[in-house]
Amino acid sequence: MTTLLISGLALVAGGLWGSFLGVLAVRVPQGLSILTPNSRCDHCLAPLSPSELVPIYSWLTSKGRCQRCHHPILPEIPVSEFATALFALIVVILPEPLSLKSALLLFFSFALPLTLIDIRHHRLPHFLTLSAILAGLAFSFFGRGYDGILLSAEGALIGFIPVALVALFYSRGIGMGDAFWLAAIGAFTGPLNLSIVLLVASSTGILAALVLHYASPRDKRGSLFGKALPFGPFLSLGGFLALAFPGITQALNNHILEIPL
Numbered sequence: 001m002t003t004l005l006i007s008g009l010a011l012v013a014g015g016l017w018g019s020f021l022g023v024l025a026v027r028v029p030q031g032l033s034i035l036t037p038n039s040r041c042d043h044c045l046a047p048l049s050p051s052e053l054v055p056i057y058s059w060l061t062s063k064g065r066c067q068r069c070h071h072p073i074l075p076e077i078p079v080s081e082f083a084t085a086l087f088a089l090i091v092v093i094l095p096e097p098l099s100l101k102s103a104l105l106l107f108f109s110f111a112l113p114l115t116l117i118d119i120r121h122h123r124l125p126h127f128l129t130l131s132a133i134l135a136g137l138a139f140s141f142f143g144r145g146y147d148g149i150l151l152s153a154e155g156a157l158i159g160f161i162p163v164a165l166v167a168l169f170y171s172r173g174i175g176m177g178d179a180f181w182l183a184a185i186g187a188f189t190g191p192l193n194l195s196i197v198l199l200v201a202s203s204t205g206i207l208a209a210l211v212l213h214y215a216s217p218r219d220k221r222g223s224l225f226g227k228a229l230p231f232g233p234f235l236s237l238g239g240f241l242a243l244a245f246p247g248i249t250q251a252l253n254n255h256i257l258e259i260p261l
């Protein structure tokens with residue numbers, strides 16, 4: 001009964017938090033306030049009624065459209081609500097330490113809006129990446145004191161510098177937003193996990209580029225190397241895996257990359 005109650009609470013809280021993350025994904029790239037005005041239709045600008053504010057349920061009952069102008073609701077909102085509710089449920093029921101669950105939920109709260117923004121706008125706003133760096137540093141400090149924050153700062157610097165240099169001298173393909181996002185990931189995972197983050201991000205990125213290239217019609221394919229694929233979602237995936245499965249990254253570091261831990 002207790003597990004059922006906790007799962008229900010995780011779904012509700014996750015849906016509500018996901019609604020806010022969806023607002024971040026929509027408003028931050030437009031330079032709009034994330035607090036005011038209250039939630040509204042992005043097309044006719046009418047404020048949403050209380051029933052339209054219920055996460056997931058309102059999207060299902062309105063069939064994904066505004067009840068006044070019938071314009072489709074931006075997918076970022078329902079995607080965030082669904083994904084966060086599901087993620088919160090999984091994290092809550094898994095038998096992991098509370099510190100890891102908290103780290104995963106905090107990391108997810110930045111990774112999801114950044115991923116959605118990068119997919120639509122091909123950029124990673126500094127407001128979110130710098131906030132994520134601060135959150136990673138603060139989390140390490142509260143968890144492990146000064147040793148934790150030093151390791152976290154080292155992860156942020158080692159994540160930032162090489163990618164920032166690439167972005168400065170070869171801006172095509174990788175941007176400063178990627179450097180700040182990898183710095184934030186380093187602040188959460190520490191420096192030793194960054195090799196795994198980059199390995200996962202680059203291999204899944206290449207795989208996705210190949211799949212997209214060969215799945216598109218032959219006459220519209222163009223050059224494989226001419227495709228601009230956002231890198232942020234793949235960095236998010238790498239960061240998430242490194243954070244969620246420290247044992248796997250440790251084994252990979254030891255046996256494949258031969259980095260002693």
Ligand SMILES: [Zn+2]
Nearest residue numbers: 041044066069
């Ligand atoms: Zn509308």
